[in-house]
Amino acid sequence: MASPFARRFTVEGGKSVSLAKIDPRDESAFESKEKAKAEIAKDAEAINQLQDCLYAEGRRSLLVVLQGMDCSGKDGTVRAVFNTCGPIGVEVTPFKVPSAEERAHDFLWRVHKAAPPKGIIGIFNRSHYEDVLVVKVKKLAKPEDIERRYEEINNFEKLLSDHGTRILKFMLHISKDEQAERLRERVTDPKKFWKFNPSDLEDRKLWPHFMDAYETALKRCSPAHAPWHVIPADRNWVRNAAIARIVRETLEDMAPKYPKPDGWDPKKVVIE
C-alpha cells in the first residue's frame, strides 16, 4: 500500500519508535528546497482534482489526522496542502477541551460524529489521540482506562476503514528548540497573541513525558490500514512537501472514478 516515499516516514505497527532518533530538521527526503516547494503546489493541485473525483464517485472518504505539540504547524499544513481544494469537499475539525455534552459520552463519541462522510476529505486538527497523550501525561483519567483506549482506538479506526474511509495519521515532529522560537513569536507579534496561552508552557515542561506518550501511541496504533507517519517538522517546507506527497499518493492509490450516468442516456437528453 504505502509507496517507497511514504515508507520513509511510516511507523510499523508493534515496533518501538524512538523519537529522539528522528531528527526534526531532517530534509534528506528531498533534493532541494526549491524543487520541494514547487512539488507542494503541484501536489495540492493534483489533490484538488482527485478530491473532485472522490466526491463525484461518492463511495469513499479520506481521513487525515494531524497531531503534534503546540506550534508544530497543524494549521499551516492544512493551508499548504488543502487550500487549493478549498472548503468544498474538505472538512476540518479541531478537537479542543471536550464540552460538558462530549464529556457525558465515551471519548470516541465526538470523534465518530466528525468522521468524514462519503466523498469528503476530513481533517482532524488534534484527535482522539489526545485521550492517550495529554490525558495520559496530565493524568486526567485512570491508568487502566487509558490502557484500554489503544485497543478501542484500533477497533474504531478499523470500523471506519472497513466502511470505506482511508486513514492517514501524521505526527508533526518538532524539536523543543523550534517550539521555543515559535512560542517567542506568539508573545512578540500582537497578531499572534491570541494563539498563546500560558498553559502552553506547562505542556512544554512535560516535553519528555509527551514524547513517551507519543511513542506508545505510535507503536500500539499503527496497523497497516491506519499507519502513523512521523514527519520532521522543524522546517515548514519539509513538513508540507512530505504530507502533500503522501496524501496525493494515497488518493492516487484509491483511484476514484467518475461515475457513469445514473439512469439516463447522455445521447438522449434534450435540453430545450
Add this chain to the structure above:
Amino acid sequence: MASPFARRFTVEGGKSVSLAKIDPRDESAFESKEKAKAEIAKDAEAINQLQDCLYAEGRRSLLVVLQGMDCSGKDGTVRAVFNTCGPIGVEVTPFKVPSAEERAHDFLWRVHKAAPPKGIIGIFNRSHYEDVLVVKVKKLAKPEDIERRYEEINNFEKLLSDHGTRILKFMLHISKDEQAERLRERVTDPKKFWKFNPSDLEDRKLWPHFMDAYETALKRCSPAHAPWHVIPADRNWVRNAAIARIVRETLEDMAPKYPKPDGWDPKKVVIE
C-alpha cells in the same frame, strides 16, 4: 452599511424586484474583465486576512447565503472567493432534499444547526430559502404554511444578526439560455455527468414560476441587516468579482480586531 458598490446589487426590503429587468450579462459594474479578475485575487487575499482576524477576535461570524437556479455557479463562487481562506475558518453547508430526521422538525431546525459559530465564515450552498422557492413552485407544502415562512425566516435571521452574525445573501441570476449551455456541458463531459440529474429539466420547465418565487422572497426578506443582492451571473468573472468585493467590504465594515493578551503580560513571559 452597504457601500455604494454593494448598493448597485442590493434589494431594498419591501420594494418589488423585477428579475426580467436585471440583465444576467450585465458587466457595467466593472471597467474591464482583466482588472476585475485581478481584483478577485486581491479581494480573496484580503478576505483571508480579515477572516484570520475575525477568528482571533472570536466574537462575531459572517453568514453568506448562495441561492440560484441549477448551474448558476454556487460552487464556483466558493472556489473563487474563499479558497484562499481555505477550509480552516470557512464552513460550507450544502442543503439538499431534507432527511427523515430533518423533516421531523420545522424547516429552520437544520439551518439553525449549521449557523456559523463565532469566528467562522459560514457559507450556505442553497439554504432555508429553498422552503419558499422549490417547495412553493412544486407545491410541496400548504400555501398558508409557505406564506408564514417569510416572517419566520425574517425572525430567524434577526436572531442570528442580534447575536453577532452578519448576513449576506446572494441570488446568482443566470439566464435560461446560459443554463442550457451549462447543462449541455454536463451531459457531454463524462467528468460532469455526476452533476446532472434528469429532474433538473423539470425545474427548468418551471423557470417563470421560480422567478416569481424568487421575486417574492427577495422583496419580503430583505431587511437592512440581511439584504439580498441580485448578482448578474452569466459571466463567471462578474459574479466572482462582485461577490468577492461585497464580502471584503462587509468584513472591512465589521472591522474585527486582534484581541489583547488574555490574563498574561507579553513582557513577562519567559520561554525556557
